[in-house]
Amino acid sequence: VTPTVNRWLLEFNGEASEAIEGFQLWAFTRTEIVPITTARDRTLAxxxxxxxxxxxSLRPFNPVLQSGQLRMEAPLGFQFVSLPSRECDVQLQELPYSLLGINYPGYVWPESGLVCLVDRDDSRKASVTLRGTREVRAGLDYLLILTVYNPSTVY
Incomplete structure (x- = not known):
């Protein structure tokens, strides 16, 4: 995440420059993760x-093109829910937007338009691959829904 105050100092041989403007990270802006529950997993054996x-929620800085991937890594203790085949459920929606006074309805990817896989060696990692011709466009808002198991202990 690009910091709110994004200024850099350059230092060499004990002397420093004036603060200079930084740059926006080429990842995502307007990011937010909202869980259904924040309770620890108390499931019995x-x-x-x-x-x-x-x-x-996210707004990509760059497009994610056809066959491109979104990769997620959950914090320690969380696990992405998957089938034995490593497939996971995913939903992706481009939210409605307005451009030059014209309203656009957004887009909901069909199930066949996405491939979600949990990493073979680390269930904290998952990737969503775009199938078909629709891309995730830069500068628009998206909603991605993935399912995790919460940790059983608090770290």
Whole structure:
């Protein structure tokens, strides 16, 4: 995340420059993650674990082109929910927007337009690959929904 105060100092041989403007990180802006629950996982051994859908809001700085990927890494203790095949459920929506006075309805990716896989070696990592011709466009707002298991202990 680009810091609110984004100024840099250059220092060499004990002398420093005046503060200069930094640059915007080429990732995402307007990011927010909203869980359904923040409770720790208290599932008993052998019982079905409680799934927690995450609503991830983001605005990409650059487009994610056809066959491109969005990669996520959850904090320690969280695990992305997946089938034994590593497939995970995902929803992706381009939110409605207005451009030059014209309102656009946004877009909801069909299930066949996305491939979600949890990393084979680390269930804290997942990737969503875009299938089809629709890209994630820079400068528009998106909602990504992925499901995790919360940690059973607080770190």
């Amino acid at each position: 052998g019982a079905i674990r409680t799934q927690n859908p995450l609503r991830i």
